[in-house]
Amino acid sequence: MNYKKYLVLLAVMCFGSTGDALLKRGMNDFGPVDLHHPLHVVAALGNPWVLAGITVLTAFFASYLTALSWADLSYVLPATALGYVGVTLLGRYFLHENVSPMRWLGVLLISCGVGWVTRGPALTVSPSPDTRVHGGEEQHEVA
């Protein structure tokens, strides 16, 4: 895998966690959503923090699309799992949330799980004629 593809995965991680943190900052300003008026949540789109979050998440989506064009879904998701740690760090230090030791342990276990899965094959090559996959040298034939 060349450095451009690693940069794409890094972008998925960074944009995803930053976008989530920005959305949370905006929703803190907006206040709780009333279950009896669920469409009220659309008004949150006028909040600048929410708009900034949407902008960053758009960048996340573009990099995510690119990654999915050359790798399996079950490879891309765990490969970008450090974003979980990122959003917890942002929650702790940017949003000043209380993150208990049990939550840190949970994040650690999640990271171990996704670290474990990324050691396996990255791509399943389908024999289906209508499925075209271009993965270059990192394609693996999976039994």
Added chain:
Amino acid sequence: MRSLDLWGAIALIVLGSSSGDVLLSAAMKRIGDLDQLRLGSGLPGVIGRVFSEKRFLLALCCFSLGFFSLLTALSWGDASLVAPASASMTFVASAVMAKIFLKEDVDHRRWVAAVLVCVGVALLR
């Protein structure tokens, strides 16, 4: 806000996101490597090809459900709970759906990872 409401919103995030992920992955596999497509057709060609794929448009609908559920959940709970919980459960749900619908090889390594992730999510509560 009751914990049940929060976890209901998180379940909707997981449903919308994992369905969207699977549809998006199927769409991108049909389209092929975007870098190669861009070299041949340019950026407008890439955008046109992506937006003409029905699975991509369906994926956007699913992501919209997940997004508004995310906004709702974030207004009720901590980002450090909502984001990792929904994202990690989406990982597990997407792995199951990838095996069923995309015929990806989800071997024992990926199931062990799924268990670790589930325990991690339980600790996030």
